[in-house]
Amino acid sequence: MKYKINIIIFSLISFLSFGQEKNYTELDVSIPTESVTIKGTLLKPYSEKKTSLIILIPGSGPTDRDGNNSMLKNNSLKYLAEGLIAHNISTFRFDKSVLSYSKGDTQKIDSLIFDVFIDEAKTIINYFKKTEAYSKIIVAGHSQGSLVGIIASKNNADGFISLAGAGRTIDEVLIEQIEKQAPILKDETIKILTELKKGNTVNEFNPMLISLFNKQVQPFLMSWIKYNPQTELKKLTIPILIIQGTKDIQVSNLDAELLHRANKNSQLKIIKNMNHLFKEIKGDLSENMGSYSNPNLPIMKELIAIIVTFINEIE
Structure with missing residues (x-):
């Protein structure tokens, strides 16, 4: 009997492993810009058809392609990219350029201004546009990356998504x-x-x-x-999706509403119990803060569903 049980368990494990096999490619991509070479990860489905590509722009600080920095690891952008690729939506996420600076690059660091991030984002968008490999290119900016994405998307992207982006200067x-x-x-x-x-x-x-x-x-x-986010958003003539969580302790619902009012082409989605890192928080501030350094806590499925619906609407 024990022998038969082991066979059944082995067969089940084999089946699950097969079912979890990736149906997409994961590629490291380096994109030269005027400031530095941007390094990131491209997830692309195995498909002969062109798919939409979402370029994920990270938030403030020395944030990497997964949404982490040296002090706090949460994998927010990594989980977002993996959630989208499960719906056959390609993504490119990248390390902030400051992570490519060496300790000796003091001149570059001292001269860094916000416009550099905008120029880098524009270069990334144009890089993928020139490949002609995607049906649509959508920019999604998180937190500080929202404003970067708004400005970089003008006359460059087919859609824009603000993820916990400020609506004020x-x-x-x-x-x-x-x-x-x-x-x-x-x-x-x-x-x-x-x-x-x-x-x-x-x-x-x-x-x-x-x-x-x-x-x-x-x-x-x-x-x-x-740069005023509302003023810049008014300049966009493409479909816009604004997403905000009710448990965000860094950006308020007011910011999302201000962005929404600034452009009639925008949709506003408020996700209950979602915090700044797309994680579900049902408890107090302590639970919220703890999620910033919990790389195993998944992001909310509702966020993925809202983005997928938006992408399908503009296809």
């Missing part, structure tokens, strides 16, 4: 965050941002704000502040 967002986390620093934050908006650097400020406003970061903030 970065100075407004920073002031709101400081007010919530350290109200005592709000007035000084406003003064610093006012000077940066004028194009003036600030040398002296409360050391508690050093991570936000150190000299290296200030030129980047100056270039970022000048």
Whole structure:
């Protein structure tokens, strides 16, 4: 009897392994830009027909193609790409360019501005357009990547998706965050941002704000502040999908609504219990924060379903 049971178990394992065999190719792709060579991963179905391609633009900080950085690993963008490829939608996700800089590239790091990210995104879009291998090219930007994607998509993409993207200028967002986390620093934050908006650097400020406003970061903030997401979104004439989660502690529903109002071609989808990293959160802030460093927690299936429906509508 034991022998027969082992045979059955072995057969079941073999069947499951066969059923989980990948039906897509996974390729490392390097794309030269004026600033640096962008490195990423392309997932493409085994199909003779052309499929839609979604270019996933990561959020702020030194974020890699999977949505991770050296401190926090959550695999948010990796799971998103894998979820989409299961519906025969190709994806390209990439490492932020700053991850390609060496420690000796101080000049590049010091001169980095927001426009560099926009130019890199445009180059990536044009790279895939020239291949003529895809039926549609859609840009999906997460968090900071939403604004990058909005601007890069103009006259370049067939559709745009905002994933937890801010609807206000970065100075407004920073002031709101400081007010919530350290109200005592709000007035000084406003003064610093006012000077940066004028194009003036600030040398002296409360050391508690050093991570936000150190000299290296200030030129980047100056270039970022000048872009208003609502103004830029109004310029798009392509289908737009705006997605926001109710458990997002970094971007509010208000931001999503402001983006939606800015362009009549947009759809707004609010996903209950989804946080900034597309994970389902049913508990408190502690659970939410814990998800930022949990690479095994899957993203919400509802997010995939909403994106797939959007892609099918514009095919």
